[in-house]
Amino acid sequence: MINRFRSAGMYPSLDAPVFSQHGGAVGNNFQLAMTGTGGTIYYTMDGSDPRTPADPVVVAPPVTLLSGNAPKTVHVPVNATDQFFDGSGTAWNLAGFNDSSWTSSFGGVGYESGSGYQSFISIDVLSQMRNLETSCLIRIPFTPGVGVLDGKSSATLRMQYDDGYVAYLNGVEIDRQNFQGTPDGDSSADSQHSDGQAVVYQSVDISDHLGSIHEGQENILAIHGMNVSSSSSDFLINAELQVGNAPVGGGNGGGISDSAIEYTSAIPISSNTPVRARIRDGAGTWSALTEANFFPTTDALVISEIMYQPGPVTPAEFDAGFDDPSDFEFLEIFNAGDSAIDLNGVTRESHSTTRVQTLRLFSPVSVPWLSRM
Numbered sequence: 001m002i003n004r005f006r007s008a009g010m011y012p013s014l015d016a017p018v019f020s021q022h023g024g025a026v027g028n029n030f031q032l033a034m035t036g037t038g039g040t041i042y043y044t045m046d047g048s049d050p051r052t053p054a055d056p057v058v059v060a061p062p063v064t065l066l067s068g069n070a071p072k073t074v075h076v077p078v079n080a081t082d083q084f085f086d087g088s089g090t091a092w093n094l095a096g097f098n099d100s101s102w103t104s105s106f107g108g109v110g111y112e113s114g115s116g117y118q119s120f121i122s123i124d125v126l127s128q129m130r131n132l133e134t135s136c137l138i139r140i141p142f143t144p145g146v147g148v149l150d151g152k153s154s155a156t157l158r159m160q161y162d163d164g165y166v167a168y169l170n171g172v173e174i175d176r177q178n179f180q181g182t183p184d185g186d187s188s189a190d191s192q193h194s195d196g197q198a199v200v201y202q203s204v205d206i207s208d209h210l211g212s213i214h215e216g217q218e219n220i221l222a223i224h225g226m227n228v229s230s231s232s233s234d235f236l237i238n239a240e241l242q243v244g245n246a247p248v249g250g251g252n253g254g255g256i257s258d259s260a261i262e263y264t265s266a267i268p269i270s271s272n273t274p275v276r277a278r279i280r281d282g283a284g285t286w287s288a289l290t291e292a293n294f295f296p297t298t299d300a301l302v303i304s305e306i307m308y309q310p311g312p313v314t315p316a317e318f319d320a321g322f323d324d325p326s327d328f329e330f331l332e333i334f335n336a337g338d339s340a341i342d343l344n345g346v347t348r349e350s351h352s353t354t355r356v357q358t359l360r361l362f363s364p365v366s367v368p369w370l371s372r373m
Helices: 002-007 207-212 315-319
Strands: 024-026 040-044 063-066 071-075 103-106 109-112 135-142 152-162 164-169 172-177 202-205 219-226 234-245 273-280 290-296 301-307 330-335 347-349 353-355 366-369
Touching (some): 063 135, 152 164, 152 172, 172 202
Antiparallel strands (some): 109 234, 273 290, 301 330
């Protein structure tokens, strides 16, 4: 996935630096090492980014090659092989197939015997499918203009479906949902796709098939729609196809921030420290960010008292609103050292976990920890 983003110019070409330990508790003498290739590592220890902001990346909106209202032809097969090939032997999912006997119209395909899908259906196949068939073949032709695909790096199939489908682009399968095996005219979906989900376009990345779209000539998006059962009360199939532009501008720019430090050797961590690091090459290209928080441990922090399963609530405590003995459970922690201990990141783990965010503990004061165990 990262390589796909890189090829689209949406992710840096440099790998991010790697920490010898990616955050968490560390010993008092811990030293953080960083490794990376392709440039110089810069880091900060104050929570800021070692890179100054770059110009924004501009991504143009996708181009719709065919919409849900596109013209299409539809056929409900009455047996396993019905209309899968025409008289010349051309397959139904290829350009050039003779579909002159098929129903021709625009918009969504399906039926609704109750209520719910009516507004999504323009081509009604109730009489052909309900209590009879589970498969429906749909051909959607489109002809992109020459140059439409220039600079495009992604393609997306968007589907409304109840209950399953196999989709083809110029005869090559590009996606399937809720069906396994070899489809034929008697195929049905393996499982249901709920009505609420069916009406929402589901996006599928088909960028690997972007090169299969031909400019200046007819292409065919073919959908073999399937219902889970012929007795189903409804059925819906519709499709859209979009292609995307490569981002322009911005991205890897940005200078070295004033707080950035060039990494030359391992860094001692002596207090709670956020570390953020990037690699920058000679051309000014930055890697993605590596960041982690480090919390040095100390032997001076001790649990000095535990109250667990106290006795019954007294009448006075009950009258004060404390009706559960567990209200009186606590841990008391104590700083046995001579200097303050920063408790940021310290946790107590049991069947629930408590994390201290900002407390600093000074000697010789003990602090009750009132969270329930």
